[in-house]
Amino acid sequence: MRAALATVALVAVAALACLLPRLAAAHAIGLSRGEYRAVANGVQAQMTFDRAELGALLEGSPGDAPEAAAVFALSSSRGVIERRIVQRVRIVDRGGLPCPGALLELGPSDQGGVALTAVYRCAGLPETTSAVIEFWDALTPGHRHLVLTEATSPNETGSPSSASAQQIVYARQPRFTLASLSPATTAPPSTAPPAAESPSLLGWLTLGIEHILGGYDHLLFLLALVIVMPVLKTLAATVSVFTLAHSITLALATLGVVAPPTSWVECAIALSIVYVGLENLTARASSPRFALVFGFGLIHGFGFAGALAELGLPVAAAPTALLSFNAGVELGQLAVLAVVFPLVQRLRRAAWFGPRAVPAFSLATALAGAVWFFERV
Amino acid sequence: MVTSATTPASATATGEALGQSIDDARALCLATVPADSRVRSTLLGSMAKARAFADRPDAWVDVGQAWMRQLRSTSDSGYALHADACARVALEIAPDQRRALGLLAQVRLDAHDFARAREIAQAVLSREPDDASALGTSSDAALELGDVAAATDAAQKLIELAPGLGAYARASYLRWLSGDEPGALEMARLAIDSAGDPDELDARAWILVQTAHLFWHRGDVEGAEAGYRMALQVRPEYAPALLGLGKAAIATERDRDAAEHLGRALAAHADVETAALASEVSQRLNDAAGAARSEAMIEDLGRHDRRGLALWLANRRADPARAIELARGELRVRGDIYTEDALGWALYAGGQLGEAEEHAERAVRLGTRDALLLYHLGAIRIGLGKVAAGKALLEQALRQNPRFDRAGAADARRLLGRVGS
Numbered sequence: 043m044r045a046a047l048a049t050v051a052l053v054a055v056a057a058l059a060c061l062l063p064r065l066a067a068a069h070a071i072g073l074s075r076g077e078y079r080a081v082a083n084g085v086q087a088q089m090t091f092d093r094a095e096l097g098a099l100l101e102g103s104p105g106d107a108p109e110a111a112a113v114f115a116l117s118s119s120r121g122v123i124e125r126r127i128v129q130r131v132r133i134v135d136r137g138g139l140p141c142p143g144a145l146l147e148l149g150p151s152d153q154g155g156v157a158l159t160a161v162y163r164c165a166g167l168p169e170t171t172s173a174v175i176e177f178w179d180a181l182t183p184g185h186r187h188l189v190l191t192e193a194t195s196p197n198e199t200g201s202p203s204s205a206s207a208q209q210i211v212y213a214r215q216p217r218f219t220l221a222s223l224s225p226a227t228t229a230p231p232s233t234a235p236p237a238a239e240s241p242s243l244l245g246w247l248t249l250g251i252e253h254i255l256g257g258y259d260h261l262l263f264l265l266a267l268v269i270v271m272p273v274l275k276t277l278a279a280t281v282s283v284f285t286l287a288h289s290i291t292l293a294l295a296t297l298g299v300v301a302p303p304t305s306w307v308e309c310a311i312a313l314s315i316v317y318v319g320l321e322n323l324t325a326r327a328s329s330p331r332f333a334l335v336f337g338f339g340l341i342h343g344f345g346f347a348g349a350l351a352e353l354g355l356p357v358a359a360a361p362t363a364l365l366s367f368n369a370g371v372e373l374g375q376l377a378v379l380a381v382v383f384p385l386v387q388r389l390r391r392a393a394w395f396g397p398r399a400v401p402a403f404s405l406a407t408a409l410a411g412a413v414w415f416f417e418r419v
Numbered sequence: 420m421v422t423s424a425t426t427p428a429s430a431t432a433t434g435e436a437l438g439q440s441i442d443d444a445r446a447l448c449l450a451t452v453p454a455d456s457r458v459r460s461t462l463l464g465s466m467a468k469a470r471a472f473a474d475r476p477d478a479w480v481d482v483g484q485a486w487m488r489q490l491r492s493t494s495d496s497g498y499a500l501h502a503d504a505c506a507r508v509a510l511e512i513a514p515d516q517r518r519a520l521g522l523l524a525q526v527r528l529d530a531h532d533f534a535r536a537r538e539i540a541q542a543v544l545s546r547e548p549d550d551a552s553a554l555g556t557s558s559d560a561a562l563e564l565g566d567v568a569a570a571t572d573a574a575q576k577l578i579e580l581a582p583g584l585g586a587y588a589r590a591s592y593l594r595w596l597s598g599d600e601p602g603a604l605e606m607a608r609l610a611i612d613s614a615g616d617p618d619e620l621d622a623r624a625w626i627l628v629q630t631a632h633l634f635w636h637r638g639d640v641e642g643a644e645a646g647y648r649m650a651l652q653v654r655p656e657y658a659p660a661l662l663g664l665g666k667a668a669i670a671t672e673r674d675r676d677a678a679e680h681l682g683r684a685l686a687a688h689a690d691v692e693t694a695a696l697a698s699e700v701s702q703r704l705n706d707a708a709g710a711a712r713s714e715a716m717i718e719d720l721g722r723h724d725r726r727g728l729a730l731w732l733a734n735r736r737a738d739p740a741r742a743i744e745l746a747r748g749e750l751r752v753r754g755d756i757y758t759e760d761a762l763g764w765a766l767y768a769g770g771q772l773g774e775a776e777e778h779a780e781r782a783v784r785l786g787t788r789d790a791l792l793l794y795h796l797g798a799i800r801i802g803l804g805k806v807a808a809g810k811a812l813l814e815q816a817l818r819q820n821p822r823f824d825r826a827g828a829a830d831a832r833r834l835l836g837r838v839g840s
Contacts, residue, residue, distance in 0.1 A: 071497050071530075075443070183723060184497025186450075188443055208442070210450035212497055245464040252468065
């Protein structure tokens with residue numbers, strides 16, 4: 043009961059912290075939003091700012107005044123907003139000339155902020171243009187502007203379709219990319235967020251280690267091999283075969299040579315665990331299982347490739363990132379074996395280990411694999 | 420002045436007025452990493468992991484923690500928004516996730532929203548009393564709110580649970596606040612010994628600066644300078660160390676050196692105290708343009724540092740009404756001794772000596788060995804006609820640290836001369 047109450051209290055605090063308006067006393071850093079859309083004669087922008095922050099620009103600081111008064115004050119201060127905000131967004135046309143900005147509308151937003159609509163008139167935009175925001179000195183230090191760009195282009199049937207992209211700009215990163223909306227000249231930008239930056243080689247190595255340490259299915263497969271393999275030499279050879287196999291498919295899949303569906307791969311990995319668990323219950327398990335391990339290693343390699351793909355492997359750095367990630371997987375694997383193998387060897391001396399622990403663990407392994415299989419189907 | 424365990428400047432998001440969605444929060448959390456970021460690889464690695472394991476709150480908290488490190492290594496308080504967004508994403512996945520709440524509490528603390536930071540940290544501690552991160556945040560927030568006893572309890576528990584740099588540094592500062600200089604130095608040494616992680620250069624530089632401050636307050640300018648220089652070896656262009664060197668140069672009347680150190684400090688991380696000292700030095704060097712530039716910065720930076728701006732205005736006896744208003748506003752959210760001192764000094768500048776004394780007395784209530792606090796109370800008491808008490812305080816201030824503040828020390832001597840020493 044007490045735990046439940048504590049959880050409720052935590053949730054309430056978190057919700058309060060996230061949802062309630064901030065105390066005026068705390069130091070507020072502004073966050074604003076701008077939706078930029080290319081139109082026939084330039085760019086149209088719809089921006090939303092915090093009322094207090096924008097109000098601080100104006101004499102009498104209407105930010106703390108009742109809403110109606112604040113809106114009135116803002117309406118009477120269009121010139122200031124136009125000069126300090128609208129005209130501080132620099133967009134240039136195809137010829138490199140600036141597109142002058144004008145404030146069209148100003149008023150309260152739905153969420154109690156201030157919404158403004160501006161237009162930047164251009165003779166013509168290049169296919170993609172880099173806009174620069176320079177209104178930082180009018181706002182609180184540290185201000186962030188959430189930019190949503192939208193472009194329209196004809197789809198396969200000739201009717202217009204639009205796509206959007208989100209970017210964060212601030213004083214040290216003031217540029218954002220705006221695709222031209224000219225249907226004749228451009229393809230829409232991707233709906234995906236801007237290309238993610240990639241970690242360093244050490245970062246890929248770390249991610250490889252983290253992946254194997256968090257990959258319970260891969261680890262269970264390895265442990266199922268270890269538990270029935272008392273000779274270190276045989277184990278080393280088996281793990282090498284597994285490594286060779288999964289390195290091959292990891293490379294092939296990452297470089298786009300083969301791309302089996304992820305769902306199949308995940309199911310096959312689960313089945314490999316079922317199989318190795320069941321085979322452990324038979325006499326064959328104690329002999330080297332190189333062919334079996336190689337085959338299953340190929341399947342697990344596709345699994346690693348899936349994880350690597352989710353991390354957003356950079357095309358340019360693919361070979362080195364691949365090697366680093368794979369090295370990380372191996373290091374993680376070896377670290378686990380370095381801990382587990384001596385432990386298992388010690389337990390192996392006990393009389394109950396062979397007749398009881400090995401079958402129980404193997405059965406549990408097979409069951410876990412079966413559960414994963416049904417989850418993944 | 421020794422600053423507390425929290426970073427000096429910062430912020431709170433105002434995204435609510437914009438109806439900030441969870442998609443917005445994700446975009447903020449995964450924003451482009453500046454090319455020159457000191458924690459670039461940590462940020463990129465944690466972001467890659469958050470993209471890959473988007474349903475794991477821990478992955479998002481890791482990104483938020485990396486943004487907090489980015490915040491602490493730059494002067495851009497806006498990075499708090501990114502950390503805040505990461506905490507929101509994590510809490511969206513798991514509303515009671517402890518690490519996410521801990522991150523949120525840190526963001527609030529950094530935003531000087533001390534009451535809420537403490538509230539969140541306490542909520543975490545009510546479920547897990549041994550959460551080291553929440554204990555640290557709780558201690559820092561309690562201290563800023565003026566609850567020294569609670570801050571000390573939390574720091575003591577932290578030492579027992581997780582002895583290390585964070586725990587010892589807090590203990591050192593708390594001991595110094597309560598007048599226990601040897602204890603503060605002992606704890607500082609333990610903190611320095613614990614600061615061996617090569618990935619935590621900021622933390623190492625920070626504790627070296629905190630220790631140098633201890634020497635500064637004892638009047639050992641050379642000892643303090645050595646500490647500031649050690650911090651700069653660990654982290655070149657570390658603003659607090661450069662500020663310390665600037666103050667030491669001012670104290671020893673090396674104004675050109677001071678101008679150089681303070682200029683570099685301002686370039687690395689601008690704050691009101693540094694800009695005010697830079698302005699003072701520029702004036703002494705007859706650099707009117709430099710002084711004007713620094714003064715313009717003070718007004719701008721004062722938007723995030725009401726206490727610093729209030730002190731600056733009070734020192735110049737310029738616009739005391741505004742200084743009082745700023746300090747009163749700060750005291751509403753921050754009840755620590757330095758905010759009490761700032762209000763006392765602003766009231767003194769405004770001629771409201773009775774109330775000024777009340778606040779200045781509260782500022783020295785813990786027995787803190789800071790000559791500036793003693794000077795302020797001494798000057799106020801002399802102004803009230805309590806000559807003997809005021810004189811004793813001024814003498815104590817000058818004995819403790821004869822060069823605590825060039826203008827302040829000169830004024831203390833002038834007052835002592837006037838009342839007869």
